[in-house]
Amino acid sequence: MTECSPKILLLGSNVRITNLPTKEVSLLKEGNLPAYGYNPGDDIDLLAGPVSIEKGRLEQCLTWLASYLASSELTPRINSLSYGAEKQVYQIFRKRPSTAVDKPGHGWFMVHQLLPAEGRGTNSQPFVISDNDVEIVGNNNGIVLVDDSGVAPQVCDDMMGLNPGLWCIAMGISVAHWQQWARRLGERFTLFCRLSDLETTRMEMDASVNWETIVAMCLRALRTPEVGLWDSKKNQFICHIIVEMFPHGILYLGADGTYFRYRKGFLPEKSSPRQRGSVPCYDTLVTSMLAMDAMRFGEFCFCRNYFFDFSKRVLLNWKVLYEHGYYFNTSLEFPNLDFSSTYPDDHPCSFIDITPDPSFVELPSFSADFDSTLELVASQVWGEKKKKALRSFFQHQYAYPGSASTNPTQEYDYLDVIVSVLHHLKEEVNRGTGFTNLPTFQIGHLRTTDPAEIDPVITLHSVMDSYVSKKSVLRPLCIGVFGPPGSGKSFAVKQVANEISDHFDGNPFDFFEFNLTQFASPDEINSAIDPIRASVAQGKVPIAFWDEFDCRYDGYEFGYLRYFLPSMQDGVTYVHGIPYHIGRAIFVFAGGVKASWQGMEDLLTPNDPQELQLAKTLKIPDFMSRLRVVLDIDGIEIPEHLLRDSASEDELEELRRILLKRAFIIAHQMQTHWKTAARKTSGLLLRLLLADYKFGARSIEAVIEASRAADRLVYGLPELIAPSAARIHAQWRVELERRIDNVRKSQGLRAIW
Secondary structure, eight states, rough: BTBBBBBEEEEEEEEEEEEEEEEEEEEEHHOSSSSTOOTTTOEEEOOOSOOOEEEEEHHHHHHHHHHHHHHHOOOEEEEEEEEEEEEEEEEEEEEOOOTTOOOEEEEEEEEEEOOOOSSSSSOOOOOOOOOOGGHHHHHOOOOEEEOOOOOOOOOOOHHHSSSSEEEEEEEOSSSSSSSHHHHHHHEEEEEEEEEHHHTTTTSSOOOOOOOHHHHHHHHHHHSSTTTEEEETTTTTEEEEEEETTTTTTEEEEEEEEEEEEEEETTTOOOOTTTTTTTOOOOOHHHHHHHHHHHHHHOOOOOOOOHHHHHHHHHHHHHHHHHBBBEEEEEEEEEOOOOOOOOOOOGGGGGGGOSSTOOOEEOOOOOOOHHHHHHHHHHHSSSSSSHHHHHHHOOOOOOTTTTTTOOOOOOOOOOHHHHHHHHHHHHHHHSOOOOOTOOEEEEEETTOOOHHHHHHOOOOOHHHHHHHOSSSSSSSSSEEEEEEEEOOHHHHHHHHHHHHHTTTSSOOOOOEEEEEEGOOTTOOOOOOOHHHHHHHHHTOOOEEEEEEEEOOEETEETTTTTTHHHHHHHHSEEEEEEEEEEEOOEEEEOOOOOOSHHHHHTTTTTTTSSHHHHHHTTTTHHHHTTTOOEEOOOOOOOOGGGGGSSSHHHHHHHHHHHHHHHEEEEEEEHHHHHHOOEEOOOOHHHHHHHHEEEEEEHHHHHHHHHHHHOTTTTTEEEGGSOOOOHHTEEOOOOOHHHHHHHHHHHTTSSSSOO
16 A cells, blocks of 8 residues: 555445435426326425435445545545435435526435434444455555444454454444444544534533533533543543534534634524525534545544644535535436645644634633533523633634733733724724624624523524514514613614515515503503504514513503503403404513513512512513514623723723723714714714613714714714713713823824824
8 A cells, every 4th residue: 555545444334325306396387297186286305306216325435535535645445335225315405596506407406315214323333344345344544434324333343353453434324333443442532422422312411502512512422421431530531522503603622622613603403494595514524634634644633723724625615505505417416526635734623714704713722711611501500600701711812912821821912902993993983894803693693702692592583583483473473682781682682683674675574662660551562562463464563672671660660561461361452441452563571660581570579579579560471471482682881990900811802802892882873973084083082982882782872973074084083072072971081091092002003293
């Protein structure tokens, strides 16, 4: 065997996959089709081309490898061998509309799959090496093992005897039963598992909408004794493990580290969109890419720099698969993808990338502190401890302007944090690139880097989207939104609604806003619902924003709640005692007295039994039980203890989170009100970033809107409203501004005139 001609064995279950490309046609349009019991107006499925046969995922690997090798200098000898009784799998494909003009013939996705009746096996499949197979099975540099039975053949010792020094890439339909292979091969064994392999087992893979929780649950599941790949004495995994989170994420776990990459701006997808279908070849794509690199280097090289590059290539290829599907000419084919990668000195560990990449995460080493954080992030509780753990789980490295150090352990103080966020804001409002290297997620104009904020917002999006798409509903969807005044409660709901409306031909929503402090009696609630019912009658989905629902009426806070119960529970409103059905509508209840959902829950556990009885009399528990989603929006106030030299690391991260939230709001308001300004000065941006605002985001908007200056290309401090007007909404932190200005001068970030 030569270095450029390795010998590789593809070993796997005996599976026969039948792929059927279909198209939907009308009997009326075709005219000459036999009806076979259909009515003339029915739509039926026809074969769109020849039926193709694959020898399971083994042939998929072979097809991908052939594509890779076409542009490679390698000339490996590849053999394949299957074991076990043959299983039949049928996959039905259909063409979906594609917007890519550069990929004609693409757009074919699997819409249905028929699996064998016997299901997952419980015993290892028999694998006997015959005399004719000895030459194929022996003297291999590496093995790609694809098991579709559920329990891989336990022939590792035999294989190692016939193939000294071999490496193995394994993939199955379960993460269990690979212990023998992992223990015997160690660093020469890589297990590729699908996220669904974890979700369909008895492991604790619960509901999640953010990457932090998904990754934490994977780490927790893979360290269980049931999997058997974790060495508790050495506190590390005994082999390499890769977990796919198609199409937007991929995770690596090994003795040398834990790395994760996700596609920027995207969150986990539980399954392929039903309206599109899936691409079942995405997993064999990755195992084949791993095999190519193993052939090139003669071993696995899972250092940080290798996975940085490998994960980027995987997500780029997955993006093509996810968006464009299979190719079809005379039969179904895999699409052409780009598998090339260039390393200095032909070795991935010599590839050094120091550019900050917010979508690539290197997790800390396993320790008692990390384990406690992991348990919180993976848990299904929600509270301040969970939020804090979420925010610290992915330790992003931020670039500090003026600092030449790339050492992530270098200490910074609160002044450095302010200068860093100011730099992002300045680049964003002047060039539109300031937030590029931040781990940002966006819905409409709502941007955030806070995973604790992403989670409830995405949940709200999911529930609203599901409600709007239902064929019929019984009652309005009721949502609770809490936060300090001016925190952006109505803004968040509107941005979620705007995002959902993009999937419809026209905007399905109408917005109504009511402040209950302006109501004189409960009768006005029914009057306010009248235009909501009229909107429903016009085919719209009204979103009614009931602000300060917890205001006083009849001498009690929450005095109005009981009058909403008929609408919330039965979907009716009463006019002169006559019930009228409301229809499909969304009721958003925004708190004015209680700034968080926890404040509502505290009402149910008072120290005084009389207070609990009063809460029941006011129907507070009944109201809370009818809410389907609760959204807590944090304020943007900067506590003074964060602006001190002795601020802790956690406090500095809290300061960064608040400043970034302010920066997103300022950038949005400037884009809205100051479109003609070509440049905004650092002094102006610093003042807006640090100000002590009295009414939250509402005050930022008021200051920027009132400071509007016509026919100016450069906006600076002179363009801000005068102190006599600014005092309504803000107090400037001038002394802190001067201190920051001196820091920027000393770092060469500001010219000295």
